[in-house]
Amino acid sequence: MTEKEAQGCLPGALPDDLLARLAEEMAEHGIAPAWEGRTLRAELPEGRAVIALGSRGLTARVTARDALHLHQIREGMAHLVEHVLPGSAAALAWTGDLDPAGSMPPNLQLAGIVSVDRFGSSFLRVELSCPGAAAFARGGMHFSLLLPPRGRAPVWPRIDARGRTIWAEGAEALHRAAFTFVEVDPGRGRIVFDVFDHAGGPAADWIRHARKGETVALMGPGGGEAPPGDVVLLAGDETALPAIRHILERSDAGRRGHVILEIGRPEDRTALTAPPGITVDWVLRDRPGAFWQRLLDAPLPPVGENRFVWIAAEQALVRRAKRHFRALGIAREESCFAAYWAA
Numbered sequence: 553m554t555e556k557e558a559q560g561c562l563p564g565a566l567p568d569d570l571l572a573r574l575a576e577e578m579a580e581h582g583i584a585p586a587w588e589g590r591t592l593r594a595e596l597p598e599g600r601a602v603i604a605l606g607s608r609g610l611t612a613r614v615t616a617r618d619a620l621h622l623h624q625i626r627e628g629m630a631h632l633v634e635h636v637l638p639g640s641a642a643a644l645a646w647t648g649d650l651d652p653a654g655s656m657p658p659n660l661q662l663a664g665i666v667s668v669d670r671f672g673s674s675f676l677r678v679e680l681s682c683p684g685a686a687a688f689a690r691g692g693m694h695f696s697l698l699l700p701p702r703g704r705a706p707v708w709p710r711i712d713a714r715g716r717t718i719w720a721e722g723a724e725a726l727h728r729a730a731f732t733f734v735e736v737d738p739g740r741g742r743i744v745f746d747v748f749d750h751a752g753g754p755a756a757d758w759i760r761h762a763r764k765g766e767t768v769a770l771m772g773p774g775g776g777e778a779p780p781g782d783v784v785l786l787a788g789d790e791t792a793l794p795a796i797r798h799i800l801e802r803s804d805a806g807r808r809g810h811v812i813l814e815i816g817r818p819e820d821r822t823a824l825t826a827p828p829g830i831t832v833d834w835v836l837r838d839r840p841g842a843f844w845q846r847l848l849d850a851p852l853p854p855v856g857e858n859r860f861v862w863i864a865a866e867q868a869l870v871r872r873a874k875r876h877f878r879a880l881g882i883a884r885e886e887s888c889f890a891a892y893w894a895a
């Protein structure tokens with residue numbers, strides 16, 4: 553199979569340390585880029601990216617085995633550049649093996665609401681019909697849900713002539729939120745996910761009022777492979793419960809460790825399928841700091857073991873947890889700290 557290739561250019565006089573900042577940001581995402589002189593080379597699960605900084609600006613050459621993966625690397629590049637140099641990604645232009653201008657991004661699938669049911673006391677279980685469900689069978693446990701504004705025909709994102717993804721704005725802007733697959737059934741074209749039904753959440757609100765047959769879109773898969781490790785510490789709140797359930801269900805029988813789950817209501821304690829060596833600790837959000845204290849008291853997976861610490865919850869708590877576990881010697885490659893929402 554011939555590889556797909558695209559060249560990106562961000563023109564202009566850019567900061568001298570831009571490549572170093574990109575390298576640092578990649579490392580935060582678990583990518584270890586290599587320096588070749590003043591060029592940065594990143595080997596990725598989807599392909600590779602070679603990035604250079606010159607007098608004309610930043611240039612990137614990206615290669616992948618197919619159009620979907622090429623698109624994902626280009627989007628990842630744009631995201632990275634935007635993070636390091638806010639406001640700049642719109643000027644990043646691409647040539648090469650691009651999807652035709654006007655087409656929908658190759659990582660977008662349309663889906664229809666089949667049902668929305670209460671699940672436990674705090675969740676909504678959503679079933680979608682999705683003819684392109686096979687696209688999500690591999691490549692990570694998460695996706696991005698795109699919801700059109702109520703009462704308007706959806707305006708889905710399109711690829712422009714310079715290879716960028718153009719999103720509807722203003723009254724037509726889509727609402728985006730990340731979720732975790734509970735089930736992907738390519739044979740039946742079905743997708744299931746759980747939404748924590750919290751107050752003030754536009755996604756939960758949309759889903760609560762959804763009608764059978766309404767169209768939504770899914771982008772992904774969006775990474776988030778189940779973590780490695782023989783001895784693990786997994787922790788999170790309701791938004792991380794689907795991911796933790798997914799990780800536990802796919803854990804080897806010999807895996808050991810500890811799970812801490814924060815919930816708002818005792819009824820949300822549900823049965824989890826976990827290896828016998830993993831203890832599951834439910835913490836009620838009935839007094840401030842209870843979850844944090846439980847994290848501090850949790851047995852740390854010991855040095856010398858193939859260990860992993862995985863924490864997903866509210867942004868400020870996750871940042872604090874990252875500092876805490878780094879100080880205890882948990883290295884970048886044996887941890888994942890993910891902000892699932894922001895207070």
Ligand SMILES: Cc1cc2nc3c(=O)[nH]c(=O)nc-3n(C[C@H](O)[C@H](O)[C@H](O)COP(=O)(O)OP(=O)(O)OC[C@H]3O[C@@H](n4cnc5c(N)ncnc54)[C@H](O)[C@@H]3O)c2cc1C
Pocket residue numbers: 694727728729730731732733745746747748749750751752753754755756757776790791792794795891892893894895
């Ligand atoms: C990789 C990933 C996977 C995720 N998987 C799931 C999943 O499977 N199920 C799930 O329910 N969520 C999941 N989340 C979290 C979900 O994306 C967020 O809760 C998101 O904020 C929901 O979008 P929203 O539009 O309802 O609210 P937003 O527009 O993000 O926020 C609106 C308001 O709601 C508040 N808010 C948001 N989340 C919460 C919360 N949990 N508790 C209290 N207040 C909140 C915010 O502070 C804000 O004031 C995941 C997040 C990530 C990054």
